[in-house]
Amino acid sequence: MSNVSQRLDLRQSQNLVMTPQLQQAIKLLQMNNIELAEYIEEELEKNPLLEKGEPDAQASVEGEADTTAAESPAPERDALESGFDENWTGNEADTPSSTAANAGDYTGADAYSGTGAGGRSNFENDENSLENTLTRDKTLREHLLEQVAVDTSDARDRMLAALLIDQLDETGYLREGAETLAERLGCPLDRMQALLARLKKFDPPGIFARDLSECLALQLDDQGQLDQPMRILLQNLDKLASHDYDALARACGVNETYLRDMIDDIRALNPRPASSFDHFVVQTVIPDVAMRPIPKSEGGGWRVELNNDALPRVLVNQSYYTTVAGQAKSRQDKDYLNAQMNAASWLVKALDQRAKTILKVAAEIVEQQNAFFLFGIEFLQPLTLKDIAEKIEMHESTVSRVTTNKYIATPRGIFEMKYFFSTALVAADGTSHSAEAVKAKIKSMIDAEKSDAVLSDDAIVDALKAEGIDLARRTVAKYREGMNIPSSVQRRKQKKNA
Structure with a gap:
């Protein structure tokens, strides 16, 4: 019969626990500019001790704005302002004709000489017309609804037409058939077909096509x-x-x-x-980091800088904290203020650490890919996250978070930081080539081919092997298809019919 007893044991172990502050730092590190701005706006709403630091509009980046403003002369007065001051007597309201007689070559009334009390008196000068003050462009939906109002008198058809307009995609196509639309909108099929036949005659031509x-x-x-x-x-x-x-x-x-x-x-x-009605402004990429060449007189090389315009500036309002803390009576109020103060201080530190980490990773990428920035894509070196992590003594996951959705402005354009990482293709002599560089070589070969000498994939393999790059034919075909380059047979037909 076994004995059941109780005893007390003491064990010691180590566990990795991610604090909320550490989770916040990791979250901030992988955010892009837009996500970070939205996150900070939310924190500003929740934490009364945080405030958004506004950049000084009068100061320039190089600190030369004050000197320029002090030495610059007063702006010259234009002819209209000078003529107005010289001819103003204070009695012009009583004698309107005297102004025109004494104002010299130009009067303020000359600009509106062609305009009467009810608008323009003629159609000769369109500069001041009311139509030229209209800046709002008509949308495709408004353009089509105007035609529906003219073409269709039935209220039900107008309602169906408005619903069909909302079904158009960005190209102006109506991808679904009449049967599906009739079933979804609950109307007879013949009515839907007749309505679509009329809508397909609307302007612009080709609208409502399937x-x-x-x-x-x-x-x-x-x-x-x-x-x-x-x-x-x-x-x-x-x-x-x-x-x-x-x-x-x-x-x-x-x-x-x-x-x-x-x-x-x-x-x-x-x-x-529908392209003529596309009035959407394309959002350009805002780089997180910018690199600029250093003059040879200063030693040459590259200067890597953070884009301060893309980094939101957050400050802790110490004076407000002091004022409110002095008036806090209950323990609950004091605990709340302390918690908000700690959260605000940690956010500022996390943002500062994020900026330093991005700068450190970007600087190392620039150093590793110096040949690319000097000579072009064919000199892009093979690079992995591990290579950068070992150089800056950080973990691979940190480098991965930093380079995701982060962009760098270079003399060769704006690139995502992930672009500079590519696998290595080892040549027969032991040298390594970047996969992106090999793709660029393949594209340059195909671009330079003549109509009577179109390169097949096997010919490209032989040409690369002559340069010391040993690739299989299927790899060349994969790279070619990845760049949307047709086969040699299709290219031969294109060049023949060009």
């Missing part, structure tokens, strides 16, 4: 050029993309000259009918 072929057909029909050979050509756009002109000419029943005229007509069309 695919590219129908879009081009609608535009050709609007121009009166949609004959039977053109219909057959639109049904064989895949052959047109592969430049198989002989098969197209046989299918359309036309000679090669007529076929080329048809192709020219298609090239003049707009495959994206």
